[in-house]
Amino acid sequence: MPPPLDGVRVLEVGNFVSAPYCGRLFAGYGADVIKVEPPDGDLARAHGPFRDGVPHPETSALFLYLNTRKRSVTLDLTTPAGQEALARLAANADVLIENHRPADARALGLDHERLRAVNPRLVLVSITAYGQDGPYADHRSNNLIAFAMGGQMFLTGTQEGGPVKNGGYQADYQGGLNAFSAANLALLAAERDGEGQHVDVSVQHCMAPILEAGVPFYSYNGVWRAARRGNLMSGFMAVYPCLDGQVGVHVMARNWPNFARMTGHPEWLDDERFATAEARRQHDDELMAEVVGWAAGVRRKEAYAAGGEHRAPVTFIHTMADLLESPQLAARGFLRRIEHPVAGEAVHPGPPWWMGPDAWRDGPAPLLGEHTHAVLAGAGLDEARIAAASGTAA
Amino acid sequence: MSVAPAPLAGIRVVDLTMVWAGPLGTRLLGDYGAEVIKIEGPRQWDLLRGLGGIPRTAPRWYNRAAYFNHNNRNKYAAALDLRREEGRDLLLRLCARSDVLVENYRANVMDGLGLGFEAVRAASPRIVYLSMPGHGKTGPESGYVTYGTNVEQLAGLVSVSGYEGGEPLKTGFSYGDPASGVAVPGAVALGLRQRERTGEAVFIDLAQRENLTNFVGEFVVDYGMNGQLRPPAGNTHPRFAPHGVYRSAGEDRWIAIACEDDAQFAALCGVIGQPELADDERFATMAARKANERALDPVVEGWTTRIGHYEAMHLLQRAGVPAGAVLTIPEVMSDPQLRARGAWSPQTHPDAGTWDVETPPWRLPRTPGHARLPAPGFAEHNRYVFRELLGLDDDEIARLHADGVTADEPDARSHS
Structure with a gap:
């Protein structure tokens, strides 16, 4: 069966993480994705980590991962020739994904009115830090700044250590996934009546409402908890050191009896300090001391297996090595081996959701400009104009 | 439309x-x-x-x-x-x-x-x-x-x-x-x-x-290629410095600052009143700044602790430096940008x-x-x-x- 996005044509004028992640999902689910790169390439090519630690534009793990199964066309969008070629490609696209500051996007020919004139069906998806307008629309941002301005950083870390971001580029990934959902809604609408639109995804607006109960409790109840509690959110929601690593517990009221039995402490069930959810909250320090004691004596994989057997929400902190060795991921065929002509073989995550054996397609990330000639010639450009547009004219 | x-x-x-x-x-x-x-x-x-x-x-x-x-x-x-x-x-x-x-x-x-x-x-x-x-x-x-x-x-x-x-x-x-x-x-x-x-x-x-x-796909690919487990890196960036969160005036208030090139760093030095740092050999290039990050961070924090996080953000942004206040939940709900949107x-x-x-x-x-x-x-x-x-x-x-x-x-x- 063809994959779900078979026949959908996507132009990605994306840099680094957010737009490329959105483009990766389009490509994985079967769309034809043309990635437009500046002549010196997507920033992610310069970022690494690189194979064997040696910087090389074709061996950055960040780029290799985010750009699987795309084609690469280099265009110099600071020139009229580059912008004209982009408009040619946009005329035949269903979706264009970009992640530039609004002022920069306009300077590169990525404004909606102009693109709409060449293709009224086009869904233009802009992923920016703050959205297309408003007082900070042209502020400079990156993953760190976005994590701060989206409210997630203040809650993360410890009181002493100060706010800290999560590993990697989490704000950027959130932007990319939100944009994928938004783009596909707009695509459904465009296919219904033949009209596209400019989809405006603000990373700040995506992040700020999802601070667990933070916004509802502050907005409605007028309370908010300022404390950052690190790994010890509460006795029953925490990451604890164990004999050979760390284990995490997340025990809701309904799991409490199973958890007590699984830890070998059925007497907790008869302890009035822990008898109800409210009592456990009241005696959280005492409960935490008990669970710390239990965790200190267990091995991580044994605790995980016991949690599974007893239906108690206990896991261990999986490293990348643990993912590659995971029996669960192996049984599901989630990890894929992809061969790249320069970087060699690497292991990649598979689809974020499974839709059948043929729904997700793997393929290597493209070399810089690998498809420039084929794509631009296919769009009717002659050699001279290809050279001018791609910035390779003498 | x-x-x-x-x-x-x-x-x-x-x-x-x-x-x-x-x-x-x-x-x-x-x-x-x-x-x-x-x-x-x-x-x-x-x-x-x-x-x-x-x-x-x-x-x-x-x-x-x-x-x-x-x-x-x-x-x-x-x-x-x-x-x-x-x-x-x-x-x-x-x-x-x-x-x-x-x-x-x-x-x-x-x-x-x-x-x-x-x-x-x-x-x-x-x-x-x-x-x-x-x-x-x-x-x-x-x-x-x-x-x-x-x-x-x-x-x-x-x-x-x-x-x-x-x-x-x-x-x-x-x-x-x-x-x-x-x-x-x-x-x-x-x-x-x-x-x-x-x-x-x-x-x-x-x-x-x-x-x-x-x-975290890039970590998976990296591990598969290089067999390396990367330890937590906090707010640091593999290449850029300064890149972190700094104390602001007020109780538990912070500002995030990220300099991604020499021009942004020079602008930062101007805003904090130490333009000579841009030419200091410890900080003049991206590689030097990254190598001397631990010496640089206290210099930045010496300025940020004197003013509010929003004020610092606006001063830095006006000079072209990526910066953002670390917003609390009440601040997220009153933030002018989110309100405008x-x-x-x-x-x-x-x-x-x-x-x-x-x-x-x-x-x-x-x-x-x-x-x-x-x-x-x-x-x-x-x-x-x-x-x-x-x-x-x-x-x-x-x-x-x-x-x-x-x-x-x-x-x-x-x-x-």
Whole structure:
């Protein structure tokens, strides 16, 4: 069966993480994705980590991962020739994904009115830090700044250590996934009546409402908890050191009896300090001391297996090595081996959701400009104009 | 440009999700036009109804929990005990009149209820059936119970999060949940597209841990190529400095600053009144700044501690330096940019009153999202579902009540 996005044509004028992640999902689910790169390439090519630690534009793990199964066309969008070629490609696209500051996007020919004139069906998806307008629309941002301005950083870390971001580029990934959902809604609408639109995804607006109960409790109840509690959110929601690593517990009221039995402490069930959810909250320090004691004596994989057997929400902190060795991921065929002509073989995550054996397609990330000639010639450009547009004219 | 119907107008969704990941996902479907019908059991109701800080002596306390009400606006609600044969049969009849089913139970629960994909497909041959369990529907760990903080541990994210030189650190909340929730409209849109093409039902298995492993994909690729486990790196960046969070004036206030090139660093030096630092050989190049980051950070903090975080942000941004205040929850709700964008808007709920809720997050100007309906009270739309959608008469509905298959109020003994 063809994959779900078979026949959908996507132009990605994306840099680094957010737009490329959105483009990766389009490509994985079967769309034809043309990635437009500046002549010196997507920033992610310069970022690494690189194979064997040696910087090389074709061996950055960040780029290799985010750009699987795309084609690469280099265009110099600071020139009229580059912008004209982009408009040619946009005329035949269903979706264009970009992640530039609004002022920069306009300077590169990525404004909606102009693109709409060449293709009224086009869904233009802009992923920016703050959205297309408003007082900070042209502020400079990156993953760190976005994590701060989206409210997630203040809650993360410890009181002493100060706010800290999560590993990697989490704000950027959130932007990319939100944009994928938004783009596909707009695509459904465009296919219904033949009209596209400019989809405006603000990373700040995506992040700020999802601070667990933070916004509802502050907005409605007028309370908010300022404390950052690190790994010890509460006795029953925490990451604890164990004999050979760390284990995490997340025990809701309904799991409490199973958890007590699984830890070998059925007497907790008869302890009035822990008898109800409210009592456990009241005696959280005492409960935490008990669970710390239990965790200190267990091995991580044994605790995980016991949690599974007893239906108690206990896991261990999986490293990348643990993912590659995971029996669960192996049984599901989630990890894929992809061969790249320069970087060699690497292991990649598979689809974020499974839709059948043929729904997700793997393929290597493209070399810089690998498809420039084929794509631009296919769009009717002659050699001279290809050279001018791609910035390779003498 | 004229406004057209919302992208999911005409799509009916049966929502069997509880707590955060699933309800956020189905709420987004409702925000963008779907008719979402949330089914709770008289005893298996969404536990967030009980976590609102509302005394249980208050009238209809279970309709007033703010967290529940944020995650469930734009939905209808009906009560059905799915463990009873009558409840299951009615659910299948509802599926026959619906386009999408979303559930986020542990992997084997729906099969145990006789409501697995094959059973629902038999009743509703064109259903898009989205399961979103922690581990997925298959595999040796699929029966393990898992919640949001477990998901980030399983995904590999915690192992690379934390302070530089410190132990792996959890995120600030159940991060796996919203990461799965925002995937739901994308997954459902793909399912609807597949259904249109094939004319057949579609099964989607969104394993929350796999979805979130995609957010650390570069670490997976790196490990596979190089066999290296990268320790937590805090707020630092592999190449850029300064790149971090610095104390601001005030109690527990902070500003994030990131210099990505020499020009931005020179601008920073100007703003903090030390332009000579731009030519200091310890800091003059990106590589030098990264190597001498520990000497540079206190210099930056010597300036940031003297002024407020918002003020520092504006001074730096005016000079072209990437900077942002580390916003608290009250600051997020009053932030001028989010206010200008209309990120918060008052909503009135018949039991809970009026307060600010988040608006649909993505702007689709031609097919805009809406906050049309406040979150439903428990069983509020029993009559709409049983009478109008399923065609039951008053006697049949009375029998469902008498038999305990439905109810007007949740059983308060659950979730204690």
